[in-house]
Amino acid sequence: MTKYIFVTGGVVSSVGKGITVASIGRILKSRNISVSVQKLDPYINVDPGTMSPYQHGEVFVTQDGAETDLDLGHYERFIDVNLTAASSVTTGQIYSSIIAQERRGDFLGGTIQVVPHVINEIKRRFREVARESEASVVIVEVGGTVGDIEGLPFIEAIRQMRSDVGRENVLYVHVTLLPYLSSTGELKTKPTQHSVNELRRIGIQPDVIVCRSDYPITDEIRDKIALFCDVDRRAVVPLLTLPIIYETPLVLEEAGLGQLVVEMLDLPRLNGDLSEWHTLVERMKEPKEPLPIAIVGKYVELRDSYISVREALRHAAAYHNRDIEIHWIRSEDLERDGDSLLRCVQGIVVPGGFGVRGIEGMVIAARYARENQIPYLGLCLGMHVMVIEYARQVLNSPEPNSTEFDLETPYPVIDLLPEQRAVQEKGGTMRLGGYPCHLIKGTRAASAYGENVVYERHRHRFEFNNDFRGTLERGGLVLSGLSPEGRLVEISELRDHPFMVGTQFHPEFRSRPNRPHPLFRDFIGAASGVLREGDQHTLPL
Numbered sequence: 304m305t306k307y308i309f310v311t312g313g314v315v316s317s318v319g320k321g322i323t324v325a326s327i328g329r330i331l332k333s334r335n336i337s338v339s340v341q342k343l344d345p346y347i348n349v350d351p352g353t354m355s356p357y358q359h360g361e362v363f364v365t366q367d368g369a370e371t372d373l374d375l376g377h378y379e380r381f382i383d384v385n386l387t388a389a390s391s392v393t394t395g396q397i398y399s400s401i402i403a404q405e406r407r408g409d410f411l412g413g414t415i416q417v418v419p420h421v422i423n424e425i426k427r428r429f430r431e432v433a434r435e436s437e438a439s440v441v442i443v444e445v446g447g448t449v450g451d452i453e454g455l456p457f458i459e460a461i462r463q464m465r466s467d468v469g470r471e472n473v474l475y476v477h478v479t480l481l482p483y484l485s486s487t488g489e490l491k492t493k494p495t496q497h498s499v500n501e502l503r504r505i506g507i508q509p510d511v512i513v514c515r516s517d518y519p520i521t522d523e524i525r526d527k528i529a530l531f532c533d534v535d536r537r538a539v540v541p542l543l544t545l546p547i548i549y550e551t552p553l554v555l556e557e558a559g560l561g562q563l564v565v566e567m568l569d570l571p572r573l574n575g576d577l578s579e580w581h582t583l584v585e586r587m588k589e590p591k592e593p594l595p596i597a598i599v600g601k602y603v604e605l606r607d608s609y610i611s612v613r614e615a616l617r618h619a620a621a622y623h624n625r626d627i628e629i630h631w632i633r634s635e636d637l638e639r640d641g642d643s644l645l646r647c648v649q650g651i652v653v654p655g656g657f658g659v660r661g662i663e664g665m666v667i668a669a670r671y672a673r674e675n676q677i678p679y680l681g682l683c684l685g686m687h688v689m690v691i692e693y694a695r696q697v698l699n700s701p702e703p704n705s706t707e708f709d710l711e712t713p714y715p716v717i718d719l720l721p722e723q724r725a726v727q728e729k730g731g732t733m734r735l736g737g738y739p740c741h742l743i744k745g746t747r748a749a750s751a752y753g754e755n756v757v758y759e760r761h762r763h764r765f766e767f768n769n770d771f772r773g774t775l776e777r778g779g780l781v782l783s784g785l786s787p788e789g790r791l792v793e794i795s796e797l798r799d800h801p802f803m804v805g806t807q808f809h810p811e812f813r814s815r816p817n818r819p820h821p822l823f824r825d826f827i828g829a830a831s832g833v834l835r836e837g838d839q840h841t842l843p844l
């Protein structure tokens with residue numbers, strides 16, 4: 304029998320509910336309890352794939368090609384699981400599936416209503432994750448905050464689950480914020496009381512309240528919340544803002560949350576072993592020499608757009624005992640001010656992105672990296688930019704481009720595949736998810752991976768144009784990763800450069816705090832000048 308932990312949020316959004324969920328997952332996993340996770344998003348988009356980063360932040364891509372909420376990235380990194388499309392549910396998906404059933408005639412004669420049809424469809428999704436993952440515990444995070452009109456069906460569904468699967472198999476965790484009033488120097492519990500009241504009004508009494516705060520939470524405050532919200536005092540769990548998010552599982556375990564959860568859900572009461580995680584966090588916390596790395600992108604003012612890239616850099620830096628110091632550089636600023644903004648960095652990352660704005664600034668960054676032997680890692684769009692810049696140099700022309708940015712270019716070095724030209728729809732029509740990539744022996748990519756074939760996650764429409772392979776290879780570009788039949792270029796790199804690698808895929812999604820992604824690891828290795836001897840393979844001609 305699968306057990307469920309339903310996590311809701313109160314008071315305000317963005318208090319770190321996703322990190323809390325991910326941390327509970329890690330705590331359970333440390334007790335050898337298998338976990339899966341699901342995120343419910345109340346918006347009507349089918350997935351965040353069509354949303355602007357300004358609306359949504361990063362789109363996290365799963366191995367099976369779902370475009371999902373960035374919280375899935377936290378879950379994967381903390382729990383070290385590969386999630387699937389079933390872990391990401393939106394109101395849009397629920398409604399489109401019900402409407403498709405209605406059109407097929409599945410409900411013939413019936414009136415379709417929120418209760419029971421919408422609620423049943425939501426509950427079916429909970430069971431689907433349970434069945435697919437075969438996990439002992441499924442943790443479900445309800446997006447938004449309690450009381451939002453659009454989130455109501457999700458709350459009703461989690462309420463019904465208690466009688467569907469039995470009280471003993473369901474736990475409700477509520478994550479709230481305790482605001483601090485500087486005038487009186489105190490933390491306030493009233494908003495928490497109100498949001499718990501709101502939950503109760505819908506029929507849910509939380510079992511655990513996780514209190515987020517920027518200031519220490521006194522025993523009196525815990526007592527007060529326990530009394531007014533009618534929860535066990537042990538179940539009021541303080542969670543202070545932490546400088547390193549990976550410390551959260553340790554803090555929650557220390558506060559007794561792991562013990563509480565296994566007791567309340569009657570799970571095996573083994574002690575958790577977080578020692579490896581502990582070592583990792585200790586290593587991250589130690590002061591280390593900073594390593595300045597630029598992320599050159601279009602949306603850098605929105606840090607949430609590049610969460611997985613930032614985390615992958617952190618994992619790699621921790622591996623090399625360095626502190627990453629990210630310089631967020633708007634590519635448009637490079638267009639205006641030239642490459643002077645890059646003078647102080649030791650490595651450059653150009654992450655994924657869409658649209659023409661800022662592209663020329665990224666080309667400036669790629670040129671600077673190539674000419675000055677600065678390590679460069681191009682992720683999807685970052686590889687396109689690297690190829691464009693290289694082609695401009697080899698062909699001695701400013702015109703090579705991607706047809707995404709210039710349809711008329713005489714040198715479309717990045718282009719759509721012929722079969723993609725016919726695709727009109729925008730949602731879910733990219734090359735998405737994990738595809739195999741064969742590594743070419745003797746290249747930097749192959750030596751980083753130490754494997755012959757890897758599976759990496761994609762999210763793009765445009766590809767390296769094979770018509771230019773010969774020209775660019777003769778110029779010195781090395782195609783170091785190819786699709787199995789050799790038709791698609793998955794990785795390209797520069798010969799005679801410490802590390803200039805571009806990937807058609809997004810390696811950042813597979814990086815884990817305890818297992819940095821090999822390409823990020825070697826990129827940081829090169830940037831900090833410690834790439835091991837053995838890694839300096841000669842590149843093929």
Ligand code: GLN
Pocket residue numbers: 654655656657658682683684685707762763764765766
């Ligand atoms: N805009 C490019 C494409 O669609 C790159 C996408 C990306 O960086 N994820 O191919």
